[in-house]
Amino acid sequence: MSVLRTPGGLSVRFRPRALAVGAGAALLAAGLGLVAVGSGDYPMGPADVLRTLTGGGTPAEQFIVTELRLPRLVTALLVGAALALAGTIFQSLVRNPLGSPDILGFTQGASTGALVVVVLGGGSLALAGAAVVGGLATGLVIYALAWRRGVHGYRLILVGIGVAAILTGVNGYLLTRAPLMDAARAVLWLTGSLDGRGWANAGPLLAVTAVLAPLVLFGCAPALRMMELGDDTASALGVPVRRLRLVLLASAVLLVSFAAAAAGPVSFVALVAPHVARRLTRAPGPNLLPSMAVGAALLVGADLLAQRAFAGHQLPVGVVTGVIGGGYLVWLLAVERRAGRL
């Protein structure tokens, strides 16, 4: 831990290593983003991309970069950061490394909302809106069912798993009811994809993240760290436990819902990013900022891989995050087991 103090009595405490990890992951995300924006049917060097981004370049380059490729990159960065932040909040609140929105049912809820629109028919804006509504409604249902003098970790996980199972069934039913063409589109959406994402997709998520990220990072992070000591101890230290948990759960559900609306339920980022950040920073407690940077880098990297790994054949990004994230999790469990920590 390092401390910066001003003569006026102000002081800021930080971990140099966590700061370095956050900055490193952010740089990696930016670098991968530069490559992603430069690659495609019209390849551009990093220098050309930078020149175009700063206002130079030909009108054609301007169009390709700012209208076609940049929105996709921004969506990827935001979805990765938002999912990682939400995942870190959930894992910290339920005090369980498996407490991610994929497992707690919020992602499935967003999918149900989107599938209802697919079956009933509707544009991509309606689909995104329905995903947000589905995620929020699921959040409310789980909160109401898990409520008993405050929401506690295990009950939240168990209720969440139950709700997730029900919604998976509902989603399967909705898929069978959708016309074939729409079902194909729905499956692509359910995998999580960044194909053809424009500013209309990035905008709402940007707004939500811009409000919630500072609220969580500056308003709630120190208290969240106290919550890890148990409700009683946190409360004895002056944390308004119930109110804080409600604010954090609502923020995390909003982030997940808007991320799903923008890119579909991209799997495993919310689960894996906090673990990666924790291993790299070696710091106890929720590493919110490093997690966000890792999440952003992870999703941009996965999307680059999804677009370019197989020439002429683009994969939905959710396939890559699923394979990488699942593989990482299995590797992690194997290593932890060998080290005798599990």
Added chain:
Amino acid sequence: MHPGSTRLGGTALTLAYDRRVIAENLTVAVPDQSFTVIIGPNACGKSTLLRALSRMLRPSAGAVLLDGRDIHDRSARSVARTLGLLPQSSIAPDGISVAELVARGRYPHQGLLRQWSREDERVVQESMAATGVDDLADRLVDELSGGQRQRVWLAMALAQQTPLLLLDEPTTYLDIAHQIEILDLCARLHEEQGRTLVAVLHDLNHAARYATHLIAMRDGRVVAAGDPATVVTADLVHEVFGLPCRVIDDPETGTPLVVPAARRRATEPA
């Protein structure tokens, strides 16, 4: 000491979880600068009373007063600067060091731009020294023994620098030597730092030895309260715990010592 003065107490409290009523019309006062110990059989409501006194449980009726104001009219943070609590169970996050855990006790004194003052640093050092864990500062909490860990949690509560400190069964899960170690430590903090301590204890003899003020509870009622030397009698122990016993003088301290009656006497007393 101002006899009779009290910063913390509850009047006409009804304490309940949902609809299950634990105590009704309960009135208690914690004398200033006392080492108050609450005793009573299992499920008599002593831990519930401690939760109410520490603002964690809102009474269904009556009020807990801290410095003359209803404790629920004050913010959690403002209460946390006056009144500390060592709960029965706390969770040490994975990979946290002793010094970091003790430092978390400074939370109610910190802010967004006042994250770690020299005062914080000094108080954390003093708290670790007072509980004898300063040698362990860089060790991981997971690696410590039960007795060491309890001293670390106590150091964290001390770092909160509250004139009032509540302890919920601080000796549970410890062997007899570590129980005495923690209680001696509490007694020293009480004498040297002038803090008011309120502890829930299971062991009647520990309570009689260390308390300056004893509250005996049964079925959500206060049966007796006062100086242990006058409160602890064979009749009271029988009334509160339903245990036939003799009360003799503790040969070490002269405080009351409860000796449970034997089911069958080995030799008849002369």
